[in-house]
Amino acid sequence: xxTSMFNFxxxxxxxxxxxxxxxxxxxxxxLNVLCALITVVCMLCSCSSDDKDTPAEPQTxxxxxxxxxxxQNSLGYFDNQYxxxxxxxxxxxxxxxxxxxxxxxxxxxFIDDARKPRLYRLYRIASGTQRRxxxxxxxxxPTDVCSADPATLCQTLxxxxxxxxSENYGLVLWSHGSGWVASTNVQNTMKSQKYRPFAFxxxxxPGGDLDDDTDAQGNMGVQMDISDLAKAVSxxxxxxxxxxxxxxxxxNIETAYELRNVTDYVIGSTTSTSAYGCYYINxxxxxxxxxxxxxxxxxxxxxxxxxxxxxxxLQEYYDNMGNVCSVIKTSELDNLAAATAQCxxxxxxxxxxxxxxxxxxxxxxLYYDAPEDFDMGSAIHHLAGETLYQQWRNxxxxxxxxxxxxxxxxxxxxxxxxxxxxxTDLDHAVxxxxxxxxxxxxxxxxxxxxxxxxxxxxYSAAKWSLTGW
Numbered sequence: 001x002x003t004s005m006f007n008f009x010x011x012x013x014x015x016x017x018x019x020x021x022x023x024x025x026x027x028x029x030x031l032n033v034l035c036a037l038i039t040v041v042c043m044l045c046s047c048s049s050d051d052k053d054t055p056a057e058p059q060t061x062x063x064x065x066x067x068x069x070x071x072q073n074s075l076g077y078f079d080n081q082y083x084x085x086x087x088x089x090x091x092x093x094x095x096x097x098x099x100x101x102x103x104x105x106x107x108x109x110f111i112d113d114a115r116k117p118r119l120y121r122l123y124r125i126a127s128g129t130q131r132r133x134x135x136x137x138x139x140x141x142p143t144d145v146c147s148a149d150p151a152t153l154c155q156t157l158x159x160x161x162x163x164x165x166s167e168n169y170g171l172v173l174w175s176h177g178s179g180w181v182a183s184t185n186v187q188n189t190m191k192s193q194k195y196r197p198f199a200f201x202x203x204x205x206p207g208g209d210l211d212d213d214t215d216a217q218g219n220m221g222v223q224m225d226i227s228d229l230a231k232a233v234s235x236x237x238x239x240x241x242x243x244x245x246x247x248x249x250x251x252n253i254e255t256a257y258e259l260r261n262v263t264d265y266v267i268g269s270t271t272s273t274s275a276y277g278c279y280y281i282n283x284x285x286x287x288x289x290x291x292x293x294x295x296x297x298x299x300x301x302x303x304x305x306x307x308x309x310x311x312x313x314l315q316e317y318y319d320n321m322g323n324v325c326s327v328i329k330t331s332e333l334d335n336l337a338a339a340t341a342q343c344x345x346x347x348x349x350x351x352x353x354x355x356x357x358x359x360x361x362x363x364x365x366l367y368y369d370a371p372e373d374f375d376m377g378s379a380i381h382h383l384a385g386e387t388l389y390q391q392w393r394n395x396x397x398x399x400x401x402x403x404x405x406x407x408x409x410x411x412x413x414x415x416x417x418x419x420x421x422x423x424t425d426l427d428h429a430v431x432x433x434x435x436x437x438x439x440x441x442x443x444x445x446x447x448x449x450x451x452x453x454x455x456x457x458x459y460s461a462a463k464w465s466l467t468g469w
Contacts, residue, residue: 005019024140028438053234057109060289062104064166066157067093069111069199070147070175073221076113085275086113089174089246096284097122097133106164106326109223110156112203114210118141119156121164139165141226148201148222150232155160155235168241168266168292171233171263174277175201175214177247179436180226180254181371181452199255200247226258227457233262241265244300249363250270251326252433253376257337260330260382265297267304269325270362270373270433271409273320279307294329296404301327305404313400321418322409332399334461338392339395347383351468353439354383360425362433367412367419371441376400377430389428396430403431437469 031338043141069076073087076086090109097107107122118140123325124131138441139159145152161169177200201224209215243259245251245268286303289296307314309323331345360378376398381389412419423429441449451469453459465467 002334005244012302016189019082021424033376048085048227049120058163058165061106061164061166062102062168063168063288063292064106064108064160065170065287066108066110066160066173067172067174068147068153068156069109069113070173070203071113072144072204072208073145073176073202073213074211075175085277086111086115086174089277089280090309092280093284094122094133094135096281097124098131099281099285100124100288101131102288102290103131106160106166106288107284108156108160110147112145117145117147117152119159126193126386144206146203146205148203149223150224150228154232156238157233157238161238163238168290168466169238169241170244171344171417172244172246172278173200173229173250174246174285176223176224177201177250179249179252179371179373180434181449195348199226200229200245200250204383213230220296222329226255229314230258230262233275239263242267242297242300244268244287244304244363246273246277249373249433251324251328251431252435253328253375254435254453254456254458255330255334256330256432257333257461258456260333264330265294266328266330267297267301267307267325269304269323270325270375270431271322271411272413273308273323274315274321278304279311279314281306282311294401295441297327297329301325301402301404305406309404310407319418322401322406324402324409324423324431326404328404328432329399329401332395335401336395337458337461338461341383341461341466343380343388343392344464345466346385346388347380348467349468354436355384356436356438358382360423360429361414361421362409362411364419364421365413365440365446367414371435371453373433374436375429376432376434377428378425378433380435381425381428383436393428400430400432403429405431437464437467 009147038422069086071084075085076085090111093107101124103124103126105123107378109120109122122136125134160307180199188284202213202221204210204221205217208214208221213221228298240263242265245262249270251268251270257469259266283303286300289299304321305325310317332341356374359382360375362373365372374375384392405426408422410418411421412417435453436452437450440446
């Protein structure tokens with residue numbers, strides 16, 4: 001999930017860190033602008049579902065970006081004192097539209113919060129020598145649907161591609177996140193239904209408690225399994241130039257490998273992130289840059305990291321949480337898997353449990369029942385030694401094309417207090433996390449993550465079976 005000042009018990013899952021209590025700016029003028037924009041967004045929420053602008057014969061646009069805001073959870077919760085994170089980021093996107101000049105670009109906002117889900121189109125039109133932003137609600141779901149249901153994502157992408165075909169497509173997945181596997185407190189969620197409670201998003205459903213992220217039965221809200229997410233994109237017929245996860249802990253090799261056939265680049269953070277999310281006023285122009293190039297993907301990550309971790313004007317809003325983020329080029333993932341197979345089979349044999357105490361990590365089992373996310377480069381160097389690491393690094397540098405590290409980042413929130421980690425192995429770290437099977441994950445009180453790991457495509461591709469695990 002996005003994390004923030006929420007109180008987490010020792011078995012909490014990782015989240016896009018956020019505090020629904022965050023006010024994005026103490027600067028009164030900026031706050032007034034955001035409040036005005038939030039009012040506009042609220043007005044849009046009440047628009048009729050008949051507000052459609054689908055062209056009779058769709059033209060082909062340059063860029064279409066879907067920002068998929070799955071906020072029927074604590075990120076969409078608001079009361080008279082606090083504004084929801086989803087509204088704040090929606091307002092930023094509206095404001096950032098003024099930075100776009102082309103009339104051949106579309107930004108689509110899918111919003112699912114306390115209200116019924118709806119889909120907006122934001123675009124620019126020429127008016128003499130000026131440009132104006134138009135915001136139209138192109139579809140409203142007549143009943144509540146689950147934003148963590150892969151069918152909802154597929155339906156949304158299909159609608160966009162059919163009515164607004166484009167040369168390039170981008171996808172921002174905005175919500176809570178827990179990497180490639182669910183944590184203990186979601187194992188029984190919605191077990192009688194078709195949804196599998198894994199990985200991206202949280203949807204508490206009708207009657208659920210948004211503030212507490214629980215459904216009507218008191219269980220953790222539904223999440224979307226990453227393999228199902230990949231199938232949803234594939235079934236839509238849309239091939240994405242990039243997926244940006246505006247969610248916690250999603251930049252792991254297991255997730256990226258599942259997505260290798262549906263997107264060219266995966267961009268995200270290995271760490272917990274603020275509910276404040278990406279700073280879209282600065283980021284949207286990078287997301288919509290044309291033509292699409294590899295450098296564009298790198299620019300997205302660099303801007304995201306700078307605003308979250310370094311921008312002096314924003315650090316009071318990001319609460320000095322720190323950040324680690326990177327860009328994965330999916331066409332190189334199979335080469336990286338082959339190089340990884342040589343290293344892990346050298347470093348682990350006969351189902352041994354290696355000591356990982358000196359390896360850089362992004363989550364600790366000391367605080368959560370969750371798989372410990374080790375930095376992939378640091379782990380490979382530790383397991384395989386310098387020579388094999390250098391061979392592996394050649395493949396990694398072709399695949400992990402950009403990495404950013406802050407001087408510290410949070411690995412847990414305990415009693416409202418941040419627990420920080422400092423990068424310990426920057427000579428070898430790559431800003432992408434990986435799971436290493438260990439004996440402790442088959443003993444109480446931990447979940448059997450080793451078993452779930454064996455079900456991932458990455459486990460097979462990197463030949464983890466050679467280790468005995």
